[in-house]
Amino acid sequence: MTYETLQVSTGDGICRIVFDRPAAGNAINARMIVEFAAILAQCEGAGPDGVPIAIVVIEGGDDVFCAGGDFDAVAADGAAGDPEPLYDVWRALAEGPFVSIALVRGRANAGGVGFVAACDIVIAEEPARFGLSELLFGLFPACVLPFLVRRVGHQRAHYMTLMTRPVSAADAAASGLVDVLCDDVARELVRHLDRLKHLRKPAIARYKTYMATCRGDLDAGKASALAANRACFDDPAVIAGIRRYVTELKLPWEA
Structure with a gap:
């Protein structure tokens, strides 16, 4: 596939996706959504080298991670289009059988925050900012x-939506939107x-499927917790790794 809005590189079980619409602030348009999907x-499978993709990294530019929806396209068309494909992209980042990581150096706004919030791990530098400006436009x-x-929880998301102003990377880290605040995301x-x-793709997939339904309710979550635990120990590869550690004191990835 030829990519018009993204730069993509894949190898050694890692797929790196870089927003590549710098003149438009890396704004989200229909083509970007199709390419991302x-x-x-x-x-979901393996890369060109045959190694299963276990990690997906997304990143933007130094100044702008992603400015949100493409207002130029909305102004020209008079409509924003169907929101479901973009929601499905975010859900794939949140629940797909890989670890999704967002690297944020600059500004993330509106739909850019959606990409960030959907990822399993968010690493940001101090200049990063995170905002929801939508209410300013109705x-x-x-x-x-x-x-x-x-x-981040209901109230923090509610406040961020109402205030419409960007929050700092430090505030985003305090709220849980950012997992790691650092000087150099690379x-x-x-x-x-x-x-x-060191994580195996089948284990990542099984874990994320379970975690997507885990709500912290001890009674409601009991049945799925027990089922997930049993499924883990029913995996011959898991048992083989445990036996090898007991007999050879070697972790699963060690030669």
């Missing part, structure tokens, strides 16, 4: 909010990959 569908971030509420990514590369 196609890439994430491919990440809109509200209906599709962003389910992902944002999941990360260096911090390397540290994360050094650990994440």
